[in-house]
Amino acid sequence: MTTAGSGLLILRNSRSGTAVIRTDPAELFSERLPAARVHELGEGEDLADVVDAAFAGGDAPTALGIYGGDGSVSRMAGLARQHGVPLLVMPGGTFNHFARSAGLEDVETAVEAYLARDTVEVSAMEVREGEGEPVLALNAASVGAYPELIEERDTRRRRLGKWLGGIVAAWRTMRTAEPLDVIRDGRRARVWSVFVGVGTNDPKRVATMQRENLEDPVLDIRIHHARGTRLRAIASLAFGKRTAAVLRAVRVMPEKRDVERLLETGFAMTVRPGPGRPEVWVHDGELEEPLGEEFTLHFTVIPAALTVFAPRPR
Missing domain, CATH: 2.60.200.40 (Tumour Suppressor Smad4)
Incomplete structure (x- = not known):
């Protein structure tokens, strides 16, 4: 039995890229990452709440994945940094600025990099308004x-x-x-x-x-x-x-x-x-x-x- 995707939690933001026609990646996830947990964000459901709940459980993820646009990717990056795990970015938005900068033009390329364990250390910035909490x-x-x-x-x-x-x-x-x-x-x-x-x-x-x-x-x-x-x-x-x-x-x-x-x-x-x-x-x-x-x-x-x-x- 294959364990590809074991320890990986993927969140899908179906509201990203609503003006762009994309192939649903569900079949690709099932075929290439059968052991991954895939969660579709519901209306009003907060990305951070889902991730924090997963880490609070007995089977914490060893990697996070996000299928969505730049806003969702940025938020998931902050959570990946907070929990100290690597991030799998899959372009599912309109512009996908970060994914394109990383050479991730499509979901297949991202999955291939994950399976090959090819990684890069990414610099980012924290932005803080006044004395508030910083965002990544x-x-x-x-x-x-x-x-x-x-x-x-x-x-x-x-x-x-x-x-x-x-x-x-x-x-x-x-x-x-x-x-x-x-x-x-x-x-x-x-x-x-x-x-x-x-x-x-x-x-x-x-x-x-x-x-x-x-x-x-x-x-x-x-x-x-x-x-x-x-x-x-x-x-x-x-x-x-x-x-x-x-x-x-x-x-x-x-x-x-x-x-x-x-x-x-x-x-x-x-x-x-x-x-x-x-x-x-x-x-x-x-x-x-x-x-x-x-x-x-x-x-x-x-x-x-x-x-x-x-x-x-x-």
């Missing part, structure tokens, strides 16, 4: 135009779907976005956005939502100063290299002098949204609503934060 982020965190766009998209998601809702949100944000003030090291700056990403990234990009390597223990910070138009502010959110290249060719992307880049192991800023502006920030695609109108975010890089099953670099 794998890709990036941001304030400004991107969180505002995400909030607009989420208000239209149920009625229009994620993709169409995103287009409408981008159009509305392009007409209504306003700069905000951030304070760092006692200095105030008027900005369209600030992105704090994990690991060094393409110096030509502003929105560094997908990291280019997994192990680099550094924060790559992009501060887009508000010296250009709203159009340039929204164009700066182009995530794909091809899209960014096209926008740069037609001179829509922000001027190089408008984007300040910092490489740090720790970073802090106080955010002051303008009157009537959304008081939100985002990490790995997940919106957070601060407790006050003004809030301070602390970022700290965590070298080798967790072990992830992934193809070994060639």
Whole structure:
């Protein structure tokens, strides 16, 4: 009797990637990982509660697996780090930024890495709002135009779907976005956005939502100063290299002098949204609503934060 998948707890978030047609991985799990425990998250069921209950039982998992989008992957990464077990990441969302950075383009590739016991030590960052509890982020965190766009998209998601809702949100944000003030090291700056990403990234990009390597223990910070138009502010959110290249060719992307880049192991800023502006920030695609109108975010890089099953670099 095969024991492939023994000790592995897989959680499936069926609500991830609702705008993307995907093959149900249930048959693959049954064939390749017959001894794994697979749990489908129900409506209103909290991922952390399921994992904590599994570790409280007599047969604690030796590895965690997640089939979902970047938000679910990020939360499961925090739990894997907390419990000291490796993480199996299987892309099941819309963008799958982290999975793609790890070379996990599909579920089959992830399962192959797990069965071969191929792993990589992944750096991450902790983000703490004020004196609150830190959250683990794998890709990036941001304030400004991107969180505002995400909030607009989420208000239209149920009625229009994620993709169409995103287009409408981008159009509305392009007409209504306003700069905000951030304070760092006692200095105030008027900005369209600030992105704090994990690991060094393409110096030509502003929105560094997908990291280019997994192990680099550094924060790559992009501060887009508000010296250009709203159009340039929204164009700066182009995530794909091809899209960014096209926008740069037609001179829509922000001027190089408008984007300040910092490489740090720790970073802090106080955010002051303008009157009537959304008081939100985002990490790995997940919106957070601060407790006050003004809030301070602390970022700290965590070298080798967790072990992830992934193809070994060639």
